Amino acid sequence: MIWLATVVGRISAFLFLSIILLTGLFFLGNIQEFMDATQIMLLDLVDIVSPVFLAAAVSFAVILIVEGIRLRRFLYGRFVLTLFAILLVSAFFVFSNFLNSWVS
Numbered sequence: 540m541i542w543l544a545t546v547v548g549r550i551s552a553f554l555f556l557s558i559i560l561l562t563g564l565f566f567l568g569n570i571q572e573f574m575d576a577t578q579i580m581l582l583d584l585v586d587i588v589s590p591v592f593l594a595a596a597v598s599f600a601v602i603l604i605v606e607g608i609r610l611r612r613f614l615y616g617r618f619v620l621t622l623f624a625i626l627l628v629s630a631f632f633v634f635s636n637f638l639n640s641w642v643s
Contacts, residue, residue, distance in 0.1 A: 541606065543602060544599065544602045544603065544606055547595055547598055547599045547602060548599050548617070550595050551592060551595045551596045551599050551621070551624070554588055554591060554592035554595060555592060555596075555624050555628065557588055557592075558585060558588055558589060558592060558628055558631060561581055561584050561585050561588065562585060562631050562635075564581055565578060565581045565582065565585070565635075568581065575642075578642075579639070579642060582635045582638055582639050582642075583639070585631060585632070585635040586632070586635050586636060586639060589628055589629075589631060589632035589635070590632070592624075592628050593625060593628060593629065593632070596621055596624055596625050596628070597625065599621055600618060600621050600622065600625075603617060603618050603621070604618075
């Protein structure tokens with residue numbers, strides 16, 4: 540089961556960094572006046588990637604709990620970072636949905 544935690548953790552990290560990058564590009568695009576279609580595309584990508592990340596991160600948190608109980612060694616740092624990432628991406632997801640409904 541350790542390999543599963545590693546794979547899901549790496550997928551979660553990749554998706555988290557992708558969401559951070561897309562959100563950063565959106566804010567940079569506001570400053571540099573990207574076209575409206577590009578801004579909407581960035582918001583749509585955040586809307587698509589966020590639920591996938593949330594599913595992967597929740598499953599990673601569950602795997603961390605199960606493995607912590609099984610091995611009697613809980614990884615608090617990874618668990619706290621996962622919860623922080625879930626809260627941050629949830630905020631980005633709500634923000635992008637709000638902007639998408641406002642723009643469309």
